[in-house]
Structures are given as structure tokens and as C-alpha cells.
Amino acid sequence: MTADPRAPAAARNLDLDRLLAHHKLMWRIRAFEEAALRANTEKLVLGAIHPSIGQEGIAVGVCSNLRTDDILASTHRGHGHTLAKGANPTAMMRELLGREGGTSHGKGGSMHIADFSVGMLGANGVVAANIHITAGAAHAIKLRGEDRVACSIFGDGAINRGPFLEGLNWAKVFELPALFVCEDNGYASTTRTADMTAGKGPAARAEAIGLPAMEVDGNDVVALDEAVRDAVAAIRAGGGPRFINAKTYRLTGHTAADPDGYRARDDVAAAWKRCPITRLAQALADAGVRGDQLAAHERDAIEEMDAVYDDAKAAPWPPLDRAFADVQDIGDPRKDAY
Amino acid sequence: MTADPRAPAAARNLDLDRLLAHHKLMWRIRAFEEAALRANTEKLVLGAIHPSIGQEGIAVGVCSNLRTDDILASTHRGHGHTLAKGANPTAMMRELLGREGGTSHGKGGSMHIADFSVGMLGANGVVAANIHITAGAAHAIKLRGEDRVACSIFGDGAINRGPFLEGLNWAKVFELPALFVCEDNGYASTTRTADMTAGKGPAARAEAIGLPAMEVDGNDVVALDEAVRDAVAAIRAGGGPRFINAKTYRLTGHTAADPDGYRARDDVAAAWKRCPITRLAQALADAGVRGDQLAAHERDAIEEMDAVYDDAKAAPWPPLDRAFADVQDIGDPRKDAY
Amino acid sequence: MVTMTYGEAAKNALHEEMQRDPTVWALGEDLRRGGVFGQYKGLPELYGPDRISDAPISEAAIMGVAVGAALSGTRPVVEMRFADFALCAVDELVNQAAKARYMFGGQAKVPIVVREPMGMWRSSAAQHSQSLESWYTHIPGLVVVCPSSPVDNYGLLKSAIRCDDPVVYMEHKNLWALEGEVDNNDPLPLGRCRFLRKGEDITLVSWSATVHEAMAAAETLTGEGASVEVIDLRTLWPWDKERVFDSVKKTGRLIVAHESVQAGGFGAEIAATVSDVLFGDLKAPVKRLGAPRVPIAYAPPLEDTVRVTAVMIAECARALMKE
Amino acid sequence: MVTMTYGEAAKNALHEEMQRDPTVWALGEDLRRGGVFGQYKGLPELYGPDRISDAPISEAAIMGVAVGAALSGTRPVVEMRFADFALCAVDELVNQAAKARYMFGGQAKVPIVVREPMGMWRSSAAQHSQSLESWYTHIPGLVVVCPSSPVDNYGLLKSAIRCDDPVVYMEHKNLWALEGEVDNNDPLPLGRCRFLRKGEDITLVSWSATVHEAMAAAETLTGEGASVEVIDLRTLWPWDKERVFDSVKKTGRLIVAHESVQAGGFGAEIAATVSDVLFGDLKAPVKRLGAPRVPIAYAPPLEDTVRVTAVMIAECARALMKE
């Protein structure tokens, strides 16, 4: 076993099947994001796309420990979370391209990607808004006496908005089954989060609000998997809300259109060496998994997402009357509006 | 020196003149509040009045360490703070009665009591709204290179609203000259604050956001005076924002109209024994101050505020066209509105 | 048929809906003590702290939690205490609650009722007196209800709770003690106005507390020989256009009176629509009576300066009827 | 006389005002990188991080800090990034900034400019596309400005910064790159509309991006022999009533066109006022063209479904001119 610090921490007792699944899923997310970036370049996606390349470990480490009927509420950077929660990439890509057959019939797009059928209650275009919404989902779960868990994943920039305080306090006051995961990639758009954040960081703040909190290397999917597994088990057992701060790095610009001029190229290059997929692949190789099996994951993922992208490109626009559907039950926006 | 735990902590090295002034000022606040309650009973004040009886130690302990040009932003329970900051009680009482000559010409009333001439930037009807406004005042002070300090006093209920997080984080990120004082009276209206607040309380939260924070007995005006003095000195010297949690107890209902049915009579009676005025009087007596001198403070204060109340009752209503004044510079609400 | 106050009517409605549907629950500050206006008194004892839930002073969380809980199979009734405090939770209401159903392509609905006690309540000053109902009419996805009487507060709150979409439910703080007969046990339809008085010469449209001013004005005018039709709009969105049109077609004259600021108020929407649709049928211009564009002052006489009163409505009506 | 983009015009205005008045400063997320739309590019280098200040993602604090800083002798220019995010700071804007001067009896003013980039910007979906200008017109104490061109963005931003009261300043996201000539160095008066085209048969009133649709419609209609007057309102509150009245007195016909939702939109205020004041002078009903009451969808064709276009305006105008 290598002592390389970049290799996953818990590579000692690897559940190989589980880790292979993680590896495969991370590649699927990566390939989905690459296809989304292509869609952006080809001007088939006009709205903002926030790729999660480099942060796949968190989507996988968290969502692999959630049941389909557990709830997830995500951020603007939500493709990976949604895919990891079990959504169909074909419907997702159609959504990104604004096409019929999209998860939301093309009405939400990337920033509002959602699949309620797998408990994915939506990405959110408003930073931190998913935090108290998650507390609410957990509140409903508790009121209904269910054993589900509600989870939200948000960025390190979100910890400076009111809902962070209000949502965490709420979850703890009512001892709700909620898991809060901060995807701490060090940046909020073009700004180093540390420059605009006082104190000891996300976990310390959560702890001061009474939530058991821990720091994990979010690029170490093995460690995160374990941490989330334990947290979810405790929460599901009625132990109240918990908090995990998962350190990571975003390997692309903030959006597909962001030239990323605010980070030193060296920093980005160094971060690529800590890429969660590479690290897991290394651990798996060290554990004896054959290179071609790992390569197949990559190839299959790219193939899958290429097909997904092709499908979306060929899909029709939603019928125009969808613009007037699903507003509300009473009143008719087609006539009441004019 | 008595070892009575109810006596002020630092009664060892009493600056008698200063403490006599504190005693006098606390009585003036108490008497003002009593007059305000009378105005409520006599239906001369129709809006809500939030008396600070029992919390005078904080108003005095904090404001005695602020200069006139330092800034204070207060809460709904702001009479005592305003008086202690140096406002004229005659103008204040006229304001409470909605009369001409009121601090705001009768347009704000109790919940918006303000006197900008003494740096009192207003009580606020929205819980926690004064917190980030104070950060803003401190920001302006820093930008202008002044040596003033901005202070906000808010209740323990306010620490569950977003502006607590956002305002404190802001103040620390920009290392602003701001003092945040939580008036921790254990209740938010009819609700025990502890029932709706998770974690280790106001100071712990402030610390997690990076502010040096301390707990003080807010009914021990000697101890608080010292703590605030040190904090203000550190802040004025450029040391960045600080936080003080001052424990106290509200000896009346939440508002003048509140029957206070949610607290055991015994608890309230016990709290009267910890009344900050009684405690300081005891310390002063122990230090050799004559009883009639202390009694004179009470008598003078009541006399002063009786006169203030009589004046306000006799004052005229504001002229009606004040309703249209001070809205904004451009446009005329008298004609543009209709 | 039973007499009750406006506040009791709402309490009874909530009580019955909570009995009927176990997924209904209420959340807000101080609810376990019955709410600041006593409008929840007795319910905590019946339903316990889970279903009549206290809340931290966290308006944003109260609303955000309600959204999450509504997306997850419950029907929260949100108490905002004063409509003014709802301004601490606008993202949650407007960007989240109102848009979720649409944004997610119909995957979810957000059945919340947001109770926002509104309006002037003697000497409550600028931050505790606002009437911002017109804001909500402008937001796709929101239903807006402003009841003026016990019977409506009973029937409309029931409907609001059963509604699958977010309803901004604005009770007027000055009406809590108003007594009236409640003669039905059923929900009243959202989107339907109530004719309080039939007449031929002029139509008065109003809602919330100002309805009572309109009725007093109608009384006066009737004494002077005029025949006045008074419509309580009750639901502002969707508003009962057809019935208002029918009335104005008949009378040819319309005054819309409301407590809120006239500029950008919902009276403008009604006036603009009626002036357009009934262009040829109007005997006189449609008039609006609302507050001037000033914050609400604290001193009673200043507060009164911006009130829309029966006297003003009657005067405006007399002038119109001359045309 | 110099050509610049809408974004550059605002930057130049801010630059000059910052040069002129050392108490002016700007705060918002990512400003030190020039702002998300580049509208602050170059200013951080000139004025340093104190005067072009980054901010945490804390819209409530950004606005609250601005209020406190304005009450304490500075003139903050608040950048909200997207108008939609201002919904996280409504208490601060409406309960604090707008009311402070009045509530405190004139003891203080709140000279802040709140920049809220508004409107549809291709496929930005429901939470990044809103136009809520009508909300602010309803709030006593607020000035509301919606410039449509470089020259106005230059001159009006200057005035907004010099204004002693809170100004909600809404630039349209789709106009940043629009080029135009800026022929003045002075502030332009708030509260004054701009006549973009004089005509006799019909008046088109609009603001923000929709002005360009109105102009295109006027072009078409002129080609068909009509004489069209086009008014860019520019300032929504106070709005330039007298000039609009004069125009409609002359033409007898009015269309108000705006991108925002028609129901409860500011078009209603204009239509209601004009229909009332010019009752006898109108040859046809006042028409409004706004968006249907639906959130903005993501897919381009659905987004287009709710746009107010030159074609719609022209069509509406033709119908009106038949009356």
C-alpha cells in the first residue's frame, strides 16, 4: 500500500465493489459535465452552467449513503448531486438544453435541475436557499414519523447568508433528521471565500449552533463515504441534525463562461493532482484492480453521456403552451394575465 | 465588604462618582419607563411600549462608555438606551405620545425612538435589523478614518435571525469598530429563548464568527461597565469588532399590554431581588454612600419624569402636514399620490 | 348560524381543517401561547406543540421550512405575525414558494398558507402597519386573499388551507374583534367576490378593512337617494373580474377604495382593466382611493391623515354621480 | 460626444461621481473582479478595495450595511448582482432604507443607490429574470429608475448617486453591450421622461429594454403611415405625469408596454391614472402590454412566449388606431 498522501485515507479496508461503483459514478458525473460544457460551447445551452468537475467525490460520497426516498436539496452546482441521487441523465441533459422530456420539461434548466421521483428536490438559483428548505423537508419527515433523511449540499459561500444560521438552528431546535454538507471549494465565484468569511469556518459555525460537525477531505471519497455513512445512520436513528464540511476544489471556472482569471494556473494544476477520480483510481489500482477495468468506466461514461447529449440535441422543444402550465390551480394565466 | 453574590462583582475599587452617576441614570431610566407605562394605562400611548425595567444596567453600563459621537442602534426596547446615550427625555416622551416636539415629531413613536444629535440612530421595529445597520455605521466610520465606535444592543431572540450572522461576519471581515451587545433576558416575547435557540448561546456563536466574545452579568453594572470600557478601548484602538453577552431579566411584561402569564410569579419575584438598581445601591451603601443620597436619585428621577410626562401630555399634536414631510426630496406625496 | 369574531372564525377554520387533515400544521413565533393576537388560542392544547409549533425569530426559516415541508407532503400554515415581517422572508415566498411548481415543471406543488396580518392598527407606525397586497398579486404562482368579515375569514381560510398552491392570506389587524354571523360550514370559493349591497348608480369595490368604510359610505349615499353597489373583492388574485365587469356595466361608475398606498396599489390593476374593457360603458372615470405615498406615521392625527374613510368615499361618489 | 456601451456609461458615471465625492463607494459580491457583468472593470484599480468593496454572499448585510453607512455620512452604491437576489434584502430596503427618513422625522436621509440588474437574459430562468420595478413604485420613500440607453444610464446614475434618498436603480441585463452616444457630462434629471419620437396618432410609453421594442414598433407603424409618439419613462417614481398627459391629450391613444408581469405592473398605475385624468380626451381605451402572470421559463421558445415584442405593440397600436 502506498503512503501517498493523495491516496484515499481508508484504503486499508476497501469494499471493492462499492468503490468501483463510486469510481464509475464519478466518471459518469465527469462525463456529464463535459458534455454540458460542450453544449455550452456549441451554444445549445444559453443560461449559466456551473460544472462540478473536481467535486464529484462529494456528490458520490454523500448520495451513495442516501436512499432513493431520502431527500436532497442542492445548489446552482447541482448536476453531480442530481445524477448521484439517481436521476436519469437523458432527462437531465434534455433539461439543460431546454427540451421536451427534460426533468422539468425544459422550464427550469441547469440551475433548477430536479427529480422529485428520486427525492431530488431541486437545485437552487439562490445561494443558501436550499438550507432551510432542507430543514423544512426534515421537519415534514419528523412530523410524519418517517425514517427518511433530508440532506442539503451547499457551497462555502453560502455560510455567510442568513439561512445558514436560521436553517441550522431550526434543524437543531427541532432535532430534525437533516444532514448539511458544505462543499468547501475555497471560492465563491471569483472571490476567495476566506477573504469574505470570518472565524473558524463552516464546521465551527455549525458546532456553535449545536450541530455535531466534522471536517472531511471531500476529494477522498473513501473517507467521505464513511463519514456520511456514520452521520446518516446517526441521523436516521433519531440523533438529530449533523454537519459535514467537505474540502474540495473546483477544477473549472465558476461557470462554463468563466475564464477563471483569479486563480493561479499553478494552483489549478496542483489541484488536478488531487482530483478525486484519479485518487480513487490510484487506490483501486493499488488494491489490485486492473487498469482496463478502470479505463472502461471512463470510456463507458463518455459513451453514455455522448449518447445522452446526442439525444438531447435531437429532442424537440417543449410545446409552447407549457409556458402557461403548472403556474397554479386557480386562475388561468392565459386569460387572467391580459 | 459584603460577600453577597447579588452585589456587584468589582465593588472593590469603586469609582464612587461614576457609580453614583450610574445609579442616578438607572433611576432616570426606571422612572421614564414607569411614566411610559402610565401613559399606556391612560391610553395616551396607543402603540406598543416595550419597557426596559430591570435591564437598566445594560443601557447604563454600555452607553456610559460611548462618546456622544459614537453610534448606537437599538431595538424595540430602546428607551433606556436612548436616554443613556444622552437624549432629552422631554423630546422622547413627546415622541411616545406622538406630539410635536418629539424626537421625530411624533412620526416614529416608541419603537423608532431616535436622536441622531447624540449618535442614537434609532430603535428598530424589526428584530435584529439594527445589527447589520450597526456594521454599516462602523463601516462608514472606518472608511472616513474616524475614531468613533458603533454599537448595537439587541435581544437574545435576535441571534436566530440572519442579520446576526451576516452583520457579525461583515464586521469581522472588514475589522470594523463595532461593539455588539446582546441583552440576554431569557425571553423573546412569550417564548423562552432557550427553547428556540440551539447550541451554546450568543457568545459562542459570535466567537465562531471570529469575534472576541464574553459573558457578563448585565445586572452587575460595575462588571459590565468595566467589560464595555475594555472592549470599547480595544475597538477604538483598531482591534476590530467585539461581542458581549449581558445576562439580565425583564421585570415587566414584554409590552405594557402583556399580562406575562408565561413566567412563574416566583421567578419574577426572585428576579426583582437581582434588580440592577438595588444591587448597585447595595454596593454603594456598603461603600459608605448615605441612604438619603441614593433616595434622592430615585425621588429626583421620578420628579423629573413626572414633569416630562406632564409636559408631553400638554404638548400639541404635530401639524397635519407633517404627514407629508420628510418622505423624499423629489416628488410631492401630496399630489403625486392621488 | 353562530356569532363569532373575525379572529375566532379563523381559529375555528384552522381547527376544523387540522381535524380533517392530519398533514395540516401551523408554525410561527409564540404560537404555543396562542399567537400574538390570540388567533391560535386553545389550539396548542388540542393539537400539541408539533402541529401548533413555536418558531425561533427566524422569518426566513419559518417560510423556508414551510416550503420544504410543503414539498415533502405536509400543508403548513405560516404565521408571519405582522405583514411587515414577511419582508424578512421574500426570497422564500417569491423565489421559492411561488416558483417551485413551475420551475420544476409541475413535479411538485407548494400548499402553504402564509398568514400576514396587515394594515393600520392604531399607532403601530411605519414598520408595523403596511398593506402590501398588491405586491403579491404581481407574483405568478401566488393566490392572494384579504377577508373583511368573520364569515369570510372562516370560509376563505378553509379554502386557502385546501388550496394546493401558496396562498398569501392577509387578515386585517383592526378586524380581529369584529363580530359577525358565520352561516356556513363549508369553504368559500377563492376568486369569488361578495356583493354586500346591490345598487344601480355606482359600484364601490374594496377589500379588507376598507370594505367597512365603503359600506358606511353606501349607507350615507343611500340616505341621500343614491343606489350603491358594494363589492368585497375578498380574493385579489385571481380577482373576480367578470362580476366586477357586470356591476360596472350596470352602474357605469366605479370607485376602488383600499387602505394601501394608491401608487402601484391593486386598485390600479382594477381601474386599468375596467377602464380598458368597459371603455364605452363608463359614465365617469374610474376613481381610486388609496393612501398617499407616505410611510404610516405614529401620531394618531397623522395616521388619520392617510386613511381612506367613508367620508372620502361618499364625497368621491357624489362627484362621480354628477357626471 | 462619445460612443460607449450601456455598461461603460454606468461605469464612467460611477467613476466621475467617485472622483467628485470621496464619500461615494460601492459594495457588492465580486466587485473587485469588476462585477459579474464587468460593469465595475477598472474601478478597483483606481479606487482600491475600500471604495470598490467586495462583499460576502450576504445580500441582507450588503443592504443593511449600506443603510447604516448612509446614515453615517457616506453614499453607498449597492450592487445586488441580479434584481432577484434583492429579495434576500427586502426588509433592509423597504422597512429600513425607505422609511428611516420619515420614521425619524427627518433627522436623517438615506442616500443609497441600489443597483438591481433586471429582466430576461436568455435562459436565466425563473430566479434570475425578474422585473419587479412596480413593487418599488409602491413603496413610499423610494425613487425608481429604469434606464434604457447608454446616455441615460450615464446621466441618471449620476443623479441617482447625488440623490439624497434611496434610489432603486434597475439596469437591464440584456442592454449591457448596447452602444450609444453620450452627449452630455451632466446628470440627467430624475423624474423626467424622454421623448424618443414625436407623433400625433398614438403614444407609446415604455421603459427599460422594452423601449427598444416600442421604437421598432414605431418604425413599422411609421412605414404604414402612422404618426407615433414614443416616450421612455426612465424614472418610474416619480413618473413624468404631466408630459405623458400632454402627449396623450394630443394623440388620444396610449399603449403602455413593459417586460414585467402585466398584472399589478406599473403599467396599471399609468393606465389607471391616464384613464381617469384624461377620461374625456381618450379616443380609445388605454392598453397595457406586459408579461402573462407566469414565472420565466428556461427554454428559449417558452421564454419568448412571454415577451412583449415590437410585433405585439404594433398590432395593438393598429387596432387602437382603428378606434
Ligand SMILES: Cc1ncc(C[n+]2csc(CCOP(=O)(O)OP(=O)(O)O)c2C)c(N)n1
Ligand atoms: C443569494 C445569492 N447571491 C448571489 C448569487 C450569485 N452566485 C451564484 S453562485 C455564487 C457563488 C457561490 O459560492 P459557493 O456557495 O461557495 O458555491 P460554489 O459556486 O463554490 O459551488 C454566487 C455569489 C446567488 N445565486 N444567490
Ligand SMILES: Cc1ncc(C[n+]2csc(CCOP(=O)(O)OP(=O)(O)O)c2C)c(N)n1
Ligand atoms: C423580524 C421580527 N420578527 C418578529 C418581531 C416581533 N417581536 C417583537 S419583540 C420580539 C421578541 C424579541 O425578543 P428579544 O430579541 O429577546 O428582545 P426582548 O424583547 O427580550 O428585549 C418579537 C418576536 C419583530 N419585531 N421583528
Ligand SMILES: [Mg+2]
Ligand atoms: Mg465555493
Ligand SMILES: [Mg+2]
Ligand atoms: Mg429577550
